[in-house]
Amino acid sequence: MTQPGSTPPRPRRAAGCLQSLVVLAVLLGLGYGASKIFGDESSKKYAKSSSSSSSSASDGQGGSWEIGDCGGPDPENKPDGYRAFDCDEQGATFKALKIEDASFLPNAIQCPAGTDLIIQVSRVFGSGDDKKSGGIPTNTVCGRNLTGDHPGDAGAGGGQLVEGDCISATAKEIACASAGAADFKVLGLVKEKTECPAATTEPMQLMMAMGRPYDVICGGKV
Secondary structure (H helix, E strand, O other), X not given: OOXXXXXXXXXXXXXXXXXXXXXXXXXXXXXXXXXXXXXXXXXXXXXXXXXXXXXXXXXXXXXXXXXXXXXXXXXOOOOOOEEEEOOOOOOOOEEEEEEEEOOOOHHHOOOOOOOOXXXXXXXXXXXXXXXXXXXXXXXXXXXXXXXXXXXXXXXOOOOOOOXXXXXXXXXXXXXXXXXXXXOEEEEEEEOOHHHOOOOOOEEEEOXXXXXXXXXXXXXXXX
16 A cells, blocks of 8 residues: 555556556456346446455556556555556566446446456545545456466356356356256357347346346357
């Protein structure tokens, strides 16, 4: 935590990269679920983590994210704080795949396949404990782990639901490696059942959720 009157360390960045620290709060960990008619549980997961995982760091000049920027846990803002790092620094654990505008609607954030974690970037003013109270959301970072551990890959059982993932009969995401005869592979994510591909055997109608770009999971044989 930065003390009043002190200057937080700034990561060394080339032109076009981050030049300052920002608030990073994990919005979505690993996993996605739904339950019948199928109630979307991702909103509850998002709300819980965004309220309990907020963190803070000082904002400075040029505090904007670009695709390819890296970050990792902030050792001065444990347990949930994140900050920018050069990609070759020891503290870097993820790289930005895509940058979205901030949103208070969890389902409106749709990251690309391969996203291992979703992080909210907020700008915080003040110092000391005041910086733990949150900030003004500015962006959402779709991050991919720099290590070989990629739960967000299609079929791996984590991240947001994408085509190629596997789900249980209650539309809960599972790893395809552990899927059985009663489980399904996601063939499409569409608005209407009639839009599902021909190989669909179980179109799953989800409860309405504001911001989510699909209402039906097209399930097929694993």
